[in-house]
Amino acid sequence: MFVKEATKITLCPQETASPPCRPGSEAIKQGIRRNFVKRAASYDRHARVQRFMAWELLAQTAPIVNKAHHILEVGCGTGYLTAALRRLNPHANLLALDLDAALLARARRRLPPDPHLAWVVADGELPPSRDVNLIISNSTFQWFTHPETTISLYFQSLKKCGCLAFSTLGPGTFGELAAALRQAGNLLNINRIPSIPASAFLTATDWARILQQAGFPAIHLQRLPLSLAFPTVPDFLQSLQATGATNPQPRPFSAKLYKTMVAAYQDLFRQNGAITVTYEVILAVAGK
Ligand SMILES: C[S@@+](CC[C@H](N)C(=O)[O-])C[C@H]1O[C@@H](n2cnc3c(N)ncnc32)[C@H](O)[C@@H]1O
Numbered sequence: 001m002f003v004k005e006a007t008k009i010t011l012c013p014q015e016t017a018s019p020p021c022r023p024g025s026e027a028i029k030q031g032i033r034r035n036f037v038k039r040a041a042s043y044d045r046h047a048r049v050q051r052f053m054a055w056e057l058l059a060q061t062a063p064i065v066n067k068a069h070h071i072l073e074v075g076c077g078t079g080y081l082t083a084a085l086r087r088l089n090p091h092a093n094l095l096a097l098d099l100d101a102a103l104l105a106r107a108r109r110r111l112p113p114d115p116h117l118a119w120v121v122a123d124g125e126l127p128p129s130r131d132v133n134l135i136i137s138n139s140t141f142q143w144f145t146h147p148e149t150t151i152s153l154y155f156q157s158l159k160k161c162g163c164l165a166f167s168t169l170g171p172g173t174f175g176e177l178a179a180a181l182r183q184a185g186n187l188l189n190i191n192r193i194p195s196i197p198a199s200a201f202l203t204a205t206d207w208a209r210i211l212q213q214a215g216f217p218a219i220h221l222q223r224l225p226l227s228l229a230f231p232t233v234p235d236f237l238q239s240l241q242a243t244g245a246t247n248p249q250p251r252p253f254s255a256k257l258y259k260t261m262v263a264a265y266q267d268l269f270r271q272n273g274a275i276t277v278t279y280e281v282i283l284a285v286a287g288k
Contacts, residue, residue, distance in 0.1 A: 025145065029123065031248025032143050033099040036077065039244030040106055043078050046242040049226065049279050050139045053167040054081045056224065057138055058088070060285055061165045068092050068133035072157070074124035074166075075099075075140025079107025085136070086111060095129055097122045125150040127157045134163050141168040142201045143248075148210050155214040158288045164216065165285045168207070172225060172280030173198040180233075180265035187260055194251040204282045211286045218287035226281060229274035233262045236277050 036043070058065070058081075065071070065088045076082045076096035085094060097120040098104050104119045111117065122128050125144055127135070135154050144150055154164050178199050185193035202210075204223045211219045230236040240246060269276045 028145055028248050029099065035246050035248060036244035037100045037102050039242055040078060040103055042242040043244060044080070046239045047080070049228070049281070050243070051080060052226065053281055053283075054084060054138045056281070056283055057081070057136070057165060057167045058084055060220075060283060061134075061136065061163070062088060064134055064163050064165065064285075065089050065092075065136070068163075070129070070132045070159075071095070071134045071136060072127060072129055072132045073097070074127075074135065074137040075143075076107050076119075077103050077140075079110040081136070081138045082107055082117075083110050086114070086117065092116065092133075094118070095120060097124055097128065099123060125153075127153050130157050131159050132157050132162060133159055134165065136164075137166040139167055139169065141166050141207075142170075142198075147202065147207075148213065151210050151214040155216060155288060160288060162288045163285065164211075164288075166283075168282050168284070169198065169201055170203055170223065170280035170282045171199055171201045172278060173201060175278050175280075176265060176269045176276060177261075180261050180268060181257075183264040183268065184257055184260035187264070188257060190257065193257070194247075194253060197247050201280075204284075207282060207284055211284065216286035216288060220285045222283045224281040224283065226279045228277045228279065230277060231274055233265045233275055236275060 065085055068089060069092055071085060071089070071092050071094045073082055073085060073094065073096040076098050079096070082094070082096045085092075093116050094114075095118045096104070096107065098107070099121070101121045104121060108119055120128060124137070124140065125146060127150075135158060141147065151164070158164065174196055178196055181193050181196065185191070204221050208219055208221050230239065265275060
């Protein structure tokens, strides 16, 4: 089902320019929170890619999770990764945080009561604990509004020899949707077509640079492009909506643009009765 093609990222000495700045504002975070909580009930059923990302992240970090005494999980959502972390290490002090209390309540129901597991409603860009052995996060960092400062704070929050491990999505995600929108914009003579949030996600090279600038001496990054097949474009968009991973600041979209975009998508990316959807998964493990 998944096409997996791993690419190792190495930093070139000439790539020293600052990564693109992402607009940071409370309004964006509130939009992210609202989107995810609205879809909390359907998230688990549709989060195929997020589960794949969690497995890959755990495959890379299981020995580190196993040995950690204090773990901070950022953006725990409905608790899929939290439960897996607990199975791998039943004794660690585990702090799981998310922007939204209703998501945490759902995650809490997934796990048995546990005196060493704390659930905290907080913005993960302001880490609440220090002296942590492991900061871990699945499919959340693409929503950060000021990643450079956040990764620096993580570096400071980690103990000596601590580790930051995360999976995120890169700007290649939903490349077909972006191309279909451009094509529809051209056909309808619309100059400013709505952009998709994924186009502004950071690249693996951006993350490598941010981790390096924060002070991490050992950085391992991987890009794993995945292709999923959906019967139709509306099926894909409904499934995406059911995970809550949609635009935190949606712009109005006319019915005509939508129809033209769907037709363009099917024209360009339909094969053997299904449309292709690409996800660019990025995995990072950085040691202090
Ligand atoms: C795609 S879901 C992933 C949830 C979970 N990690 C999983 O693997 O299923 C992204 C989660 O990150 C949370 N999130 C996004 N930005 C956040 C932030 N700045 N601080 C804390 N949580 C955040 C959202 O509320 C949402 O629950």
